[in-house]
Amino acid sequence: MAASPPPAAGRLSRRTLLAATGALILPGLGAGRAGAADASLKVGYQDSTLPELARASGVFEGAPYTVEWVVLPGPAAQLTAAYSRAIDLAHLGDTSLIIEQGKSADGWAGGPPLQIIAGWRNLDARYPRIVTAVRTRTGAKTAPELKGLKWGFNFGGLNYVQYLLARRAGGLTAADIDPIQFGDGNAAATAFNADHVDVYSGLGALVGEAVEKGQARIVLTSDDLDIPALGVFAARTDAIADPARRAVLQDFVGRLARYFAWYADNLDAAERIYIDRVKQSPARARYYVEFGKARLRPIDAELIRREQKIADALLEAGAIPRTIDVSSEFNTTFNAAVN
Secondary structure, three states: OOOOOOOOOOOOOEEEEEOOOOOOOOOOOOHHHOOOOOOEEEEEEOOOHHHHHHHHHOOOOOOOOEEEEEEOOOHHHHHHHHHOOOOOEEEEEOOHHHHHHHHOOOOOOOOOOEEEEEEEEOOOOOOOOEEEEEEHHHOOOOHHHHOOOEEEEEOOOHHHHHHHHHHHHOOOOHHHOEEEEEOOHHHHHHHHHOOOOOEEEEEHHHHHHHHHOOOEEEEEEOOOOOOOOOEEEEEEHHHHHOHHHHHHHHHHHHHHHHHHHHHHHOHHHHHHHHHHOOOOOHHHHHHHHHHOOOEEEOOOHHHHHHHHHHHHHHHHOOOOOOOOOHHHHEOHHHHHHHO
């Protein structure tokens, strides 16, 4: 996920940002197949940042398909929309499909309905991706000291995995704390920043101001727990198998790589967008700009190995009921578009 501040007030949840020129035809997307369904791509995102920045970057201009961004906060909403075909790409964390597969009725024995085709993150240690933070007033400094505290989190993605593994690192069960589940990460962060919960597991940027002011401290980061913590796009497996849709997805991933290159070269422009369109305060916009610097990471064997360790840890913690092989969740064939 770029940085994920709350959606801008009054922002439409659904919009078409860029129209296709119709002048180009992708390999595999022949003129006879370039109908309304084939020539559009509905892309879910959990807030308004990437849609606004992508429009400013111009990287999708000239694409032989329409990109329609659909803002749906939280992984649960993204997954529901993907399963129902309301969107073509779901914006998730890299562990969301682990939970989906692990909790499915058959462990996806018949094959995965969704596969991750692209992932990204900022590796700057000054801007940790996912964190578990605690209010300073509690006096807690380590994971075991979170015992008995009100702990805010949301289900279904990286934030939930961070919560489970941070709790596990402290030797704590759900009975040892006061768990409070929110509908999405923004709601959990809002409660933490308002001092309504003691502990928060989620996107570091959303509680960065409280940490900077000394009102909160970070206990564990996703890196401490060996969570890759990538923002990802997942596509339906049947779309990947279709040559015309695959060509659209391949082109989108290549343009997404160019978007991140544009972002790194245009930080001042990105800052203005955070202020003017995403409605961040000037004081917070610079933090979000730095937090949002990222690049696409290959979906490779090393990433899959790390994800398998997370699945095994979730099984041990009782968060999923069965052993699963996560390799089917990740599609490595789009890596060429990253470079």
